[in-house]
Structure formats: structure tokens, C-alpha cells
Amino acid sequence: MKKSKALVLILILMLVFLLGPFLVIILSSFGSEALMKFPPKGFSLKWYDKVFNIKMFRTTFWISLKVGLLATGTALLLGIPVAYTVVRFRFPGKSVIELLFSSPAIVPGLVIGFSLLRFFIYVSNIPIIVGLYLGHTAILLPYTVRVVSASLRNFDPAVEDAAISLGSSRLFSFLSVILPNIRGGVVAAFILAFITSFNNIPVSLFLTGPGVATLPIQMLVYMEYYFDPTIAALSSILIVITVFIVQTAEKLLGISQYV
Amino acid sequence: MAFVELKNIEAGYVKGSPVLKSFSLSVEKGELLSLLGPSGCGKTTTLRTIAGFIMAEKGSVKIGGRDYTRIPPNKRNIGLVFQSYALFPHLSVFNNVAYGLRRRKVDRATIRRKVADVLKLVSLEHFEERLPSQLSGGQMQRVALARSIVIEPDLLLLDEPLSNLDAKLRVEMRAELSRLQRRLGITMIYVTHDQIEALSLSSRIIVINEGTIEQIGTPEVIYQKPATPFVARFMGFDNRLSGTVIRIQDDRVLVNVQGFEIKAILEKIAGLKRGHQVELFFRPDDAALVNEKRENILPVKVNYYNFQGNSIQYSVNCGESELNVVMVGKHDPQKSYEFLCVPADKLIVETRGGG
Structure with a gap:
């Protein structure tokens, strides 16, 4: 088969564009100089050591993890029933709800963050961590609804009818027949939502306050003062963890078909 | 009074534009009645109304003399067989068949025995541990059939059950369905768009067009003496x-x-x-x-x-x-x-x- 040279070139450019930044970050995290450089000079693991010794990174990592897990869990608990209702039933206003939930990228994060700031922090005096949790739940909901809807749409509605005709209530047939068969979609939604929460800056920026920050915010703050490869080392660790989680889920459940 | 009785049913998917308008039919006990018609004629709507998935806006549904019009589908004791088989993909053949018995709180030993009996009836006695994905189309439809008859339903509804099978298997399954029906004496309502299927299986056929009944009759009468131009055209004239x-x-x-x-x-x-x-x-x-x-x-x-x-x-x-x-x-x-x-x-x- 004749290969088109232009296509191969485009493919290579795409790969450089997509993977290049990761390569630069990972390679420079091993440099020995105190200023981040590419290509790095020398070899050292001291920046990795530093990541684990900065207390603010440790505390904000736990905050990010806690907020991410709680917000993702809540977004799933709310999102699965919404997805089920939208996929299975016809009702007035359905297209509005679908539009609202199917385009998470329509409203800029900064706008959401700012309005949440006005809505939560100024109006009530709820703790910062609760504000973060509620704000993240709000931005994750569209992701869980969208991914779970996709897997529900691929599932034959007759299966549910069969369960009901055999004597199950609608709720029990959902739990015993539908949920086990869309678990791939649910896991995919979980991972996608968690990563979205864990990486989020625009919304968190408005909702963090004295003493409470998420990891990405803390990284941003750190970079305002220092330009050593510590951030590169931390980013490399996060990249490796993310790739590992996604890869495992893909192998076990084939989640890529849902996202 | 007939065993199943639909009286002046008005039903559909969108309120205000019913698929069935003042629709009535009756089925005798032990009969195999076919609802025959082109796609979109209302035959599946009729079936779903009897099953209870569609609540009739007007009219009444009676089975065995009892009024079922407002009873939800999970309380009706009606077996359903679908074109897409609709097996539970994550459950073994045994657990698929046992599903309805478990909902009825039947004890373990009885479940074991009943599932074994019904699987033998559909010649699948060595398939208990298989998953649906490991079965052929014909085998899946036999499991679906076993799953719906093991609960001893008052009525068995079949919605184009053979349409997904290839021609040879369809003929085999037709014979098997006919045999089962005679042996168990279950009242069956069979929805199909295939004239041959309706003619060879049914004791009576109802030809439906656009939500209304065109003709009711035995297969011989429907085939030889179509009452309307629509039935004539549909029966191959x-x-x-x-x-x-x-x-x-x-x-x-x-x-x-x-x-x-x-x-x-x-x-x-x-x-x-x-x-x-x-x-x-x-x-x-x-x-x-x-x-x-x-x-x-x-x-x-x-x-x-x-x-x-x-x-x-x-x-x-x-x-x-x-x-x-x-x-x-x-x-x-x-x-x-x-x-x-x-x-x-x-x-x-x-x-x-x-x-």
C-alpha cells in the first residue's frame, strides 16, 4: 500500500504536539540545576525528594484527594438517576436538561468559579472545604451524566422490561440488572470526573481560602516564587499515577468505549 | 367470558395521540393468538398494554376475570419473550431462568428442580453455567422462553421472538414453540409481521392496521378469504x-x-x-x-x-x-x-x- 507522506508528517507533528510537553516535563525533572531547563544538565533525584518534604504539597494532596473522591461520588449518585431518567423517559423539558448536562464545556470554568464564590462564600459562611466539595460536585455532574448516559443508551431496554415482567420493581431491576451491566461506564465516569476534579484550577481558585488549597492551586502558588524542577517532579509523579489508573481500568473494563 | 379481554382500549406513547383507539379483543384460555400487521400498526403497543408497560388511558384489561387495567407490570404474572432475547448478560443461564422464581421467594431446592426441569424442556440441560454471550441465537431464545415459562405465567406474550434468527432456525423454533404450546397449554399472544409464522402457529389471527383490527379469523380463513383489500395485499394477493x-x-x-x-x-x-x-x-x-x-x-x-x-x-x-x-x-x-x-x-x- 502506498503511504501518503503528508499524512505521516501530520501524524508525527500531532504526536510531538501531544506527547512533547510530557517528555519535556519528565526529562527536566531529573536535572541537577536549581533552575528548570530543557534539555536538563546533569542527573539527580533530589527534586523528587523535595516534593515529599514540602508539607504544603502533602496537605493539599490530601485535600485534593478528599474533595475529588467525595465530589465524584456525589456526582455519580446524582448523575446516574439523571442519566437513567433522560435516557429512558420522554418528558417536557427533556431536551433542555440534556443540553445542560451534555455540554460541560459550554460555560467557562472561571465564570462558574466566580458565581460559586458569590453564591457560597459571600452569602453563607460554610467552611472552605465544604464550598470546594459542593463546587466540584457541580462541575463534575455533567461528566457523570454524559458518560453514564452513553452506556445506558447502548443497553437494550427490553432487558429491564424482562426483569420487571418477572416480578422486579423498577428500582430493583435497575440495581440487579442494569447497574451490573453498565459498571464499565460508571467506572469510566468515576475516573474521568475524579481526574477533572483533581486537575481543576479555575473553580478551585475562587473557592480556596486561607490555609485550605488544592494541589494544583498549591503548585501554582509555588511556581510564583520558585522555578526549580520540583514542580516538574511532582507533575511527573501525577502523570505516572494517572496513566497507571487509566491503563488498569481500560484493561479490566475497556472504559475507552464510553468516553 | 374470554380469558383475556381488552375492551375499548385507548393507549399510546404520547398523551393525546393514541396508537390504539377503542381497541377490543378477546383471547380464549389455551389459545395461541397472533397479532399480525406491518411495523407501526400497533401490535407491539397492544402487547405492551397487556403486559402493563403502557397504561391504557381508556378502556379495561381483564385477565382471568380480574381487572388488570391499573396493575403495574411486575404484579401481573405475565411472561414476556422479546425479539432481542433480552437475557441478563451478566448472569449464567441458570441464574437467568431462576430470576423470576427468586422474586417469588421460592425456596432454593424448588428453584433448582424447576430450573432443571424447564431447561430440559427446551433441551438446554447442560448449559446451566454458560453466559448468554457463549450461546447461539437459537439457544438464547430458548433460554428466554424457559425464563418466561418457569414462573408459570397466566399468559405468555411473544414479541417477534423469531425475527433475529436465520431462516432454518426460525422453522425449527417455530415447531418447538408449537410443541411447547400444545404440551403446556399456555395461553399465548404472538406478535409478528411474518404471515407464514402467523399462519403456521396460530389458532386464530388478528390482522391489525393503523391501530384498528382489519380481520379476525382462523389461519385458513385469513389466507383464503381476506375480508379487506389491506388483508388481501398483506396475505400475498x-x-x-x-x-x-x-x-x-x-x-x-x-x-x-x-x-x-x-x-x-x-x-x-x-x-x-x-x-x-x-x-x-x-x-x-x-x-x-x-x-x-x-x-x-x-x-x-x-x-x-x-x-x-x-x-x-x-x-x-x-x-x-x-x-x-x-x-x-x-x-x-x-x-x-x-x-x-x-x-x-x-x-x-x-x-x-x-x-
Whole structure:
């Protein structure tokens, strides 16, 4: 088969564009100089050591993890029933709800963050961590609804009818027949939502306050003062963890078909 | 009173535009009744109304003398078999079949015994541990059947259960369904768009078109004496000729078709008089192509033919109408023909534009 040279070139450019930044970050995290450089000079693991010794990174990592897990869990608990209702039933206003939930990228994060700031922090005096949790739940909901809807749409509605005709209530047939068969979609939604929460800056920026920050915010703050490869080392660790989680889920459940 | 009774049902998917309008039917106990019609005619809506997935807006559903109109589907004890099999993909064959018994709080030992019995009945006794994905289409449909009859339903509803199977398997499963029905004596309502399936399985057929019943009858009556042009066309009376009544004599009518006299037997139309416009319907395999002049012939020109093994299908022109003729047996396809001949008792007469 004749290969088109232009296509191969485009493919290579795409790969450089997509993977290049990761390569630069990972390679420079091993440099020995105190200023981040590419290509790095020398070899050292001291920046990795530093990541684990900065207390603010440790505390904000736990905050990010806690907020991410709680917000993702809540977004799933709310999102699965919404997805089920939208996929299975016809009702007035359905297209509005679908539009609202199917385009998470329509409203800029900064706008959401700012309005949440006005809505939560100024109006009530709820703790910062609760504000973060509620704000993240709000931005994750569209992701869980969208991914779970996709897997529900691929599932034959007759299966549910069969369960009901055999004597199950609608709720029990959902739990015993539908949920086990869309678990791939649910896991995919979980991972996608968690990563979205864990990486989020625009919304968190408005909702963090004295003493409470998420990891990405803390990284941003750190970079305002220092330009050593510590951030590169931390980013490399996060990249490796993310790739590992996604890869495992893909192998076990084939989640890529849902996202 | 019949075992299943639908009275003046109005039901559909969108409020205000019902698929079924004042729809009534009755099914006797132990009967296999087919609902036959093209897609979108309302046969599946009827089935879903009986099953309880669609609540009738008007009218009543009675089964065994009890009013089921407002009873939810999970409390009806009705078995359902779907075109897509609808097995639970994550459960083994055993657990699929046991699902309904577990909902009925049947004890373990009884479940074991009943599932084993019913799987034997559908010849799948060694498949208990398999997952649906490890079965063929025919096997999956047999599991679906076992799952729906193990609960000893009052009524079994089948929605195009054989449509996803290949031709050979369909015939096998048809025979098996028929055998099961006779053996268990379950009342069944069978939805299909396939005439052959309905004819070979049913004790009675209801032909439905656009939410209303066109004809109810035994397979023989539906096949031989369609009551409306719609049923005629649906049962394979593909050819139509227009003509004018010349005269009526006893139960015979003489029709002028393109200047030729065609005799037909009148079944029902009363008040037909000389000069009325009528339409004659006949099946492709009830006509023959001939060369000699005899009764009931029309001049034709052969357009083309398709060799089909034990038969040859001809497309012929008769005046302005294009007709379809199938000749069974050994014929020389190259041979030319001058006339089309249709026996008088194979023609169906309808008044022009309706019935």
C-alpha cells in the first residue's frame, strides 16, 4: 500500500504536539540545576525528594484527594438517576436538561468559579472545604451524566422490561440488572470526573481560602516564587499515577468505549 | 367470558395521540393468538398494554376475570419473550431462568428442580453455567422462553421472538414453540409481521392496521378469504386488476377487464350492480401463463423472468398494470406466452377504493 507522506508528517507533528510537553516535563525533572531547563544538565533525584518534604504539597494532596473522591461520588449518585431518567423517559423539558448536562464545556470554568464564590462564600459562611466539595460536585455532574448516559443508551431496554415482567420493581431491576451491566461506564465516569476534579484550577481558585488549597492551586502558588524542577517532579509523579489508573481500568473494563 | 379481554382500549406513547383507539379483543384460555400487521400498526403497543408497560388511558384489561387495567407490570404474572432475547448478560443461564422464581421467594431446592426441569424442556440441560454471550441465537431464545415459562405465567406474550434468527432456525423454533404450546397449554399472544409464522402457529389471527383490527379469523380463513383489500395485499394477493361489472348471476360475477370477460366468485359484497367499478386481487402462484384460449384469460406480454429453482417468477404487462406470476414446476423459461389465466375461485372482488 502506498503511504501518503503528508499524512505521516501530520501524524508525527500531532504526536510531538501531544506527547512533547510530557517528555519535556519528565526529562527536566531529573536535572541537577536549581533552575528548570530543557534539555536538563546533569542527573539527580533530589527534586523528587523535595516534593515529599514540602508539607504544603502533602496537605493539599490530601485535600485534593478528599474533595475529588467525595465530589465524584456525589456526582455519580446524582448523575446516574439523571442519566437513567433522560435516557429512558420522554418528558417536557427533556431536551433542555440534556443540553445542560451534555455540554460541560459550554460555560467557562472561571465564570462558574466566580458565581460559586458569590453564591457560597459571600452569602453563607460554610467552611472552605465544604464550598470546594459542593463546587466540584457541580462541575463534575455533567461528566457523570454524559458518560453514564452513553452506556445506558447502548443497553437494550427490553432487558429491564424482562426483569420487571418477572416480578422486579423498577428500582430493583435497575440495581440487579442494569447497574451490573453498565459498571464499565460508571467506572469510566468515576475516573474521568475524579481526574477533572483533581486537575481543576479555575473553580478551585475562587473557592480556596486561607490555609485550605488544592494541589494544583498549591503548585501554582509555588511556581510564583520558585522555578526549580520540583514542580516538574511532582507533575511527573501525577502523570505516572494517572496513566497507571487509566491503563488498569481500560484493561479490566475497556472504559475507552464510553468516553 | 374470554380469558383475556381488552375492551375499548385507548393507549399510546404520547398523551393525546393514541396508537390504539377503542381497541377490543378477546383471547380464549389455551389459545395461541397472533397479532399480525406491518411495523407501526400497533401490535407491539397492544402487547405492551397487556403486559402493563403502557397504561391504557381508556378502556379495561381483564385477565382471568380480574381487572388488570391499573396493575403495574411486575404484579401481573405475565411472561414476556422479546425479539432481542433480552437475557441478563451478566448472569449464567441458570441464574437467568431462576430470576423470576427468586422474586417469588421460592425456596432454593424448588428453584433448582424447576430450573432443571424447564431447561430440559427446551433441551438446554447442560448449559446451566454458560453466559448468554457463549450461546447461539437459537439457544438464547430458548433460554428466554424457559425464563418466561418457569414462573408459570397466566399468559405468555411473544414479541417477534423469531425475527433475529436465520431462516432454518426460525422453522425449527417455530415447531418447538408449537410443541411447547400444545404440551403446556399456555395461553399465548404472538406478535409478528411474518404471515407464514402467523399462519403456521396460530389458532386464530388478528390482522391489525393503523391501530384498528382489519380481520379476525382462523389461519385458513385469513389466507383464503381476506375480508379487506389491506388483508388481501398483506396475505400475498399482490396482483390487482380494475374492471367494470357486466352482470351478476347467483354467486358469480362477470367483470369486464380491458375488454375481456373475467368470471369471479362473490363472497360477500352485496348490492353490486351492473356498471360498478371493482378491483380483482389474486396471488402470483394462483395464476398461470398459457398459450391456448380458454375461460378467464387476459392477453399479456412477458417483461422479464427470475429463475428461482423449483419455480419461475414472471413479470408481465397486462394493459397498463404490471402483474406478478409464479409458475411452479419444470418450465422452459425461454418459452413465450400470450395469455394469463386465473381461476374464478382464486379471485377476490372488492369495490373500488375500499372494502
